[in-house]
Amino acid sequence: MSKNKTFSYNVAAPKSYAHRLRSKTAISKEVLIVTSYDYFLEKKGLALLLGRYQEIILVPRTVDDDYLMNQTVKPLIEQYDKIHLVTNPQYDSRYHVIYELVVKNNKSIRISTVYDFCENTLKKIYVPDDLEEENPYLPLHLSFDGNVRLLKKIIDFVISIILLLGSLPLWVISALRIRQESSGPVFYQQVRTGLNRATFNCIKFRSMRTDAEANGAVFSKKKDSRVFKYGALMRLTRIDELPQLLNIFRGEISLIGPRPERPVFIESFEEVIPYYNLRHGVKPGITGYAQVMYPYGTGVYDARHKLMFDLYYIKHWSLALEMQIIIRTAVVVFTRKGR
Incomplete structure (x- = not known):
């Protein structure tokens, strides 16, 4: 007690x-x-x-x-x-x-x-543990209407340009440090699932050894032994996410939205988590409501709780909520409360 x-x-x-x-x-x-x-x-x-x-x-x-x-x-x-x-x-x-x-x-x-x-x-949507259990207040499809999509595009473009110009020194520093600490490419591309289940290559600064997934796909975790020293700093401060601005300019993701997940994990989540497919009705985001409301975690239990916040974001989107997520993300970055 x-x-x-x-x-x-x-x-x-x-x-x-x-x-x-x-x-x-x-x-x-x-x-x-x-x-x-x-x-x-x-x-x-x-x-x-x-x-x-x-x-x-x-x-x-x-x-x-x-x-x-x-x-x-x-x-x-x-x-x-x-x-x-x-x-x-x-x-x-x-x-x-x-x-x-x-x-x-x-x-x-x-x-x-x-x-x-x-x-x-x-401020989240109830997602049951059992696939047989239903939430009668959830529609079969969740998405943004045309006005919301247009407004989000404007927000994405304006803020992404500002972030890109303001972070150029970090791109240079990161490239040099990655080369110094770990042999291999500066950027890391990974297949993720986006809007309407379309796949795309998510671009990040590489923070792990090149053999990090030699034995297959696994979730990353805190204090991951596969992460080199500067990679850990990038993950903590979210610097490794900066190249995803290129994905925004390509129209593959948004600034704010559900975290883009890997197809192999989505398949396993959809087998056990009700309504998991609803998150594919909108573009994924570099950051999102689930990321700022729920601590970093892996596995089915965490995925279910994150989904509750993602579905709330989609169902109750507002400009105020969008700005709140941006501010909360900035706090996470500047206080170094990342992964």
């Missing part, structure tokens, strides 16, 4: 009992009860909620419901006058039991679906 905002908790590993998180800085005396939380909540989301609710109870799916309700949920209901219940009514019927407990104790309750809660509070 955590007593304040500082906590260490793996939401990907549900236990046989509910977890309680408490906050000393909440702006509300309301208790938040979340059922089936393990597929959409992560550490940053929990930190956000701990600033709003005095206590949070996380109810895993694999539980002894009798014990859970009588030993965990019921005592909480008796302590608080206001309860906010977040549940998935299509796939989790336990909200009926919680609702009845609240009514019996004459407490105030508001109920949110997991779809509304994710979208309105956590």
Whole structure:
């Protein structure tokens, strides 16, 4: 149990009992009860909620419901006058039991679906863990309309020109350092998937040894032993991404959008992550909402959480959101909180 905002908790590993998180800085005396939380909540989301609710109870799916309700949920209901219940009514019927407990104790309750809660509070779209489970609020196709595409093209061109001219010294320095520290080409090209699943060669400054994938495609990771010294600095400051400005001028990617992924990884993700194909309805980007909202990670668990943010960006695009992502990316670069 955590007593304040500082906590260490793996939401990907549900236990046989509910977890309680408490906050000393909440702006509300309301208790938040979340059922089936393990597929959409992560550490940053929990930190956000701990600033709003005095206590949070996380109810895993694999539980002894009798014990859970009588030993965990019921005592909480008796302590608080206001309860906010977040549940998935299509796939989790336990909200009926919680609702009845609240009514019996004459407490105030508001109920949110997991779809509304994710979208309105956590600013991401709910993506279930199971391919059989659906989100009824997601269309079969997501894309930008003509006005948005035109505005993004203008933003891409103007900012890319500024970045290219302003970063020319870094191109020269990077070329020299790469040549000095690692034999091989300065640039690295890798096949990525773009708009409508079209593939293109994504251009970057090479940050790894030339034999980095001698045994096949693998995810990069923090403190990757394949990265040479200056390559690590480039990855930390995102300098290695600068050549992707050329991809923007070619019309293959945008400045902001879902991260362009490799076809081999997309195939595996689409086999297990619902709605993963929806991210191909827009051009990928050098940076994006998922990159600034979610920490660097690899694998299916991280890909699902990043997809939630990508889908929110596409569905709720605005000029304000675009500028927010640009500013957040600049903060990441200048504070060296890259990969």
